[in-house]
Amino acid sequence: xxxxxxxxxxxxxxxxxxxxxxxxxxxxxxxxxxxxxxxxxxxxxxxxxxxxxxxxxxxxxxxxxxxxxxxxxxxxxxxxxxxxxxxxxxxxxxxxxxxxxxxxxxxxxxxxxxxxxxxxxxxxxxxxxxxxxxxxxxxxxxxxxxxxxxxxxxxxxxxxxxxxxxxxxxxxxxxxxxxxxxxxxxxxxxxxxxxxxxxxxxxxxxxxxxxxxxxxxxxxxxxxxxxxxxxxxxxxxxxxxxxxxxxxxxxxxxxxxxxxxxxxxxxxxxxxxxxxxxxxxxxxxxxxxxxxxxxxxxxxxxxxxxxxxxxxxxxxxxxxxxxxxxxxxxxxxxxxxxxxxxxxxxxxxxxxxxxxxxxxxxxxxxxxxxxxxxxxxxxxxxxxxxxxxxxxxxxxxxxxxxxxx
Numbered sequence: 001x002x003x004x005x006x007x008x009x010x011x012x013x014x015x016x017x018x019x020x021x022x023x024x025x026x027x028x029x030x031x032x033x034x035x036x037x038x039x040x041x042x043x044x045x046x047x048x049x050x051x052x053x054x055x056x057x058x059x060x061x062x063x064x065x066x067x068x069x070x071x072x073x074x075x076x077x078x079x080x081x082x083x084x085x086x087x088x089x090x091x092x093x094x095x096x097x098x099x100x101x102x103x104x105x106x107x108x109x110x111x112x113x114x115x116x117x118x119x120x121x122x123x124x125x126x127x128x129x130x131x132x133x134x135x136x137x138x139x140x141x142x143x144x145x146x147x148x149x150x151x152x153x154x155x156x157x158x159x160x161x162x163x164x165x166x167x168x169x170x171x172x173x174x175x176x177x178x179x180x181x182x183x184x185x186x187x188x189x190x191x192x193x194x195x196x197x198x199x200x201x202x203x204x205x206x207x208x209x210x211x212x213x214x215x216x217x218x219x220x221x222x223x224x225x226x227x228x229x230x231x232x233x234x235x236x237x238x239x240x241x242x243x244x245x246x247x248x249x250x251x252x253x254x255x256x257x258x259x260x261x262x263x264x265x266x267x268x269x270x271x272x273x274x275x276x277x278x279x280x281x282x283x284x285x286x287x288x289x290x291x292x293x294x295x296x297x298x299x300x301x302x303x304x305x306x307x308x309x310x311x312x313x314x315x316x317x318x319x320x321x322x323x324x325x326x327x328x329x330x331x332x333x334x335x336x337x338x339x340x341x342x343x344x345x346x347x348x349x350x351x352x353x354x355x356x357x358x359x360x361x362x363x364x365x366x367x368x369x370x371x372x373x374x375x376x377x378x379x380x381x382x383x384x385x386x387x388x389x390x391x392x393x394x395x396x397x398x399x400x401x402x403x404x405x
Contacts, residue, residue, distance in 0.1 A: 002167040007039040007157035011174040012231035014044035023084035035125045039135040039157040042073025063108035067147045074134035082132050092130040098139035104146045111146035116163035151212035158215045162222035176230035177238035180402040181255040188403040199253045200240045202379045206256035206343040252346040252400045261339050262314035265306040268331025288313045292374045340389045343381040362399040
């Protein structure tokens, strides 16, 4: 008997009919002899509806009360799915995050899981029940409801799988696996049978929307095998696991991209120790995450400092930079919220030279200007104008022979 944790996203449980279809899938797994724990998201569109309600009452909703509100979406789904399972003769029991003691810190709207108590879940599994748990939510040490941020149900599923020492954590979604890139941009994109935690972590952090980055981090940390599967069609999906020496590593596993980028440049800043902290400190204090950073020193002992952030934070960060510029006596602040980031990812980069030059020459042939470059051991990222995104992804996908063989 295997212990399997399954997670179903919002589109998978978007209607009563889909919930009933998921119930049949779960029952078939249990009837085959496996113990099954299920984590579900809110029904498709429900969280957005709740967010709009909150903003109709408060322009900037109170973080604690916001969590109380948006966490109710998953509570609806767990109840309906448990009812659907019982209706077809499958014993089931639903729990909110607090009921199975998913303990988090107190950072409302983007809390981090600190501990999961699997005792209650194990007791139900031993009685032959399917346990249905609300994703995306937990409780802090003071009993306050917390939420884990968008996509947090993936993290809930992995955390439960780790706590229960599950054999596999299966993420059911509206795609049938992890692809070399988004098939909507490159129709020839190929589904990967297997990918390493390290590669998936890079893909998730660089814009691939298949899995939440914290879920991949957690899976890698506790070595929980992850499998991405489709809710709507049968298939093996994509297995995400530790690197296996027997795996024949492709040069490049995939191309990730992120449309939600913006960049800010502060020009003519004094070139002196601590200047980076004086620029980025106020940005960090505003809870704005910085991605890529480039600093250029001019001949007049000043420096130009450029960094990228999420596009949603652009207006706030620009306001902060204008105040910082005045305080530092900088020449000016400029910004651009019409940029994108395109990244090559692959553990094969470790043992192959020339990948960067192939990438740059491919983009040059298409007349695409690179604004910023960032590299790591298994990835190369470039920032470019938004209008070139799809052209760049298609050209690189072809240049590295990632199409279906």
